Amino acid sequence: MVRPCPLCRTPTSWEGNPWKPFCSERCQTRDLGAWASERYAIPDRPAQEEGEGWSGEDEAGE
Numbered sequence: 001m002v003r004p005c006p007l008c009r010t011p012t013s014w015e016g017n018p019w020k021p022f023c024s025e026r027c028q029t030r031d032l033g034a035w036a037s038e039r040y041a042i043p044d045r046p047a048q049e050e051g052e053g054w055s056g057e058d059e060a061g062e
């Protein structure tokens, strides 16, 4: 199973990948860190922008 990394869009194999669905520990840490810090920094605001990175709608072409 190969899917694009939610952060950097690099095609990433999930098999034997401890960081899935991310391509690497760096992306996983970055995503979790951003998520946590945004959540704590803006506790009152819905995370609408977050959806863009997860839906993967407009990166398939090219």
Ligand SMILES: [Zn+2]
Pocket (backbone or CB within 6 Å): 005, 006, 007, 008, 009, 010, 022, 023, 024, 027
């Ligand atoms: Zn990545």
